[in-house]
Amino acid sequence: MSLLSLNNVEVAYDRVFLAIKGVSLDVEEGSMVALLGANGAGKSTTLKTISGLLAPERGAVRRGHITFGEQDIGGLSPPHRVRMGLVHVLEGRRVFEHLTPDDNLLAAYPGRHARSRFNELREQAYIYFPRLAERSRTQAGYLSGGEQQMLAIARALMTEPRLIMLDEPSLGLAPFLVREIFDIIRKINREQRTSVLLVEQNAKAALDIADHAYLLENGNIVMSGAAAALKENPDVQEFYLGGVGKTDYHDVKHYRRRKRWLA
Numbered sequence: 001m002s003l004l005s006l007n008n009v010e011v012a013y014d015r016v017f018l019a020i021k022g023v024s025l026d027v028e029e030g031s032m033v034a035l036l037g038a039n040g041a042g043k044s045t046t047l048k049t050i051s052g053l054l055a056p057e058r059g060a061v062r063r064g065h066i067t068f069g070e071q072d073i074g075g076l077s078p079p080h081r082v083r084m085g086l087v088h089v090l091e092g093r094r095v096f097e098h099l100t101p102d103d104n105l106l107a108a109y110p111g112r113h114a115r116s117r118f119n120e121l122r123e124q125a126y127i128y129f130p131r132l133a134e135r136s137r138t139q140a141g142y143l144s145g146g147e148q149q150m151l152a153i154a155r156a157l158m159t160e161p162r163l164i165m166l167d168e169p170s171l172g173l174a175p176f177l178v179r180e181i182f183d184i185i186r187k188i189n190r191e192q193r194t195s196v197l198l199v200e201q202n203a204k205a206a207l208d209i210a211d212h213a214y215l216l217e218n219g220n221i222v223m224s225g226a227a228a229a230l231k232e233n234p235d236v237q238e239f240y241l242g243g244v245g246k247t248d249y250h251d252v253k254h255y256r257r258r259k260r261w262l263a
Contacts, residue, residue: 002026002067003195004050004086004163009064011042011049013057019045021219022064027163032189032196034206034227036240037216043199044091046216047165050197051088052078069162083110085162089155091171091199093148097141101132101151104140108158118158125154128184146177153185163195164188170202178202182209203240207231215240 004027011020020042027033037043048054050066052073066074068086076084096104105125109118126133129150135143140151149169156164166185170178186209189196200206207213207227215223215236223230230236 001029003029005067007065010062011045011059012062013059023221025214027195027197030193031211034210034213035199036203041216042219043216044167047167052081087156087159087161088165089152091167093152095140095148095151100137102136104155105158108155121158125157129154146173165197167199178205
């Protein structure tokens with residue numbers, strides 16, 4: 001059953017620049033989906049379209065439908081979407097640097113339940129991210145980049161989401177931290193049955209943990225399927241996984257193949 005569905009969604013900035021062009025994708029309940037693509041492909045715009053954060057950047061949906069839990073959410077505000085269980089962890093971490101991790105988690109807690117529920121959710125977040133428990137009284141601005149990324153994800157968990165959208169969680173992190181964070185994301189997905197929509201340029205790391213994947217190029221979905229199948233695709237291997245063996249990137253047949261693929 002689809003938790004999130006985009007049907008032929010088109011987004012423009014300033015009513016002129018077409019950022020995404022008829023994008024359709026689905027995220028099944030409890031699944032992990034990767035959205036891959038190069039810089040400028042439209043990945044972040046797709047997430048902002050879903051979470052309702054286009055307006056501050058003068059973007060707007062020109063056509064198409066977005067449903068979450070079988071409800072059309074196109075006209076709903078971002079806070080309303082969060083209350084429905086849809087949360088967006090933005091690129092660049094964006095934690096409250098002057099607050100401690102404890103206070104960051106409290107700021108994200110919706111407050112609809114008793115303080116005891118906050119304590120339960122905080123404890124759960126610290127189980128997933130024990131480094132944060134050790135630094136719970138340190139100002140977030142003094143945490144490492146990896147710890148700030150952990151805090152951004154932990155803060156999202158305080159809303160008890162049905163779907164977490166993660167925008168480039170590996171950005172600027174060392175490989176061992178990327179592995180650690182991606183392992184935790186997968187653990188949350190499996191244990192909490194929280195659906196995940198993961199935007200990544202690190203295609204290998206994303207395909208290693210995702211169930212399904214979409215490939216976005218120039219605002220268009222050009223390929224989709226099981227993550228394992230995309231990993232074996234020669235085009236994906238060549239252009240997103242570093243190639244296979246000694247590949248001549250100027251070989252005419254590869255150029256023609258990619259041109260046909262993007263068409």
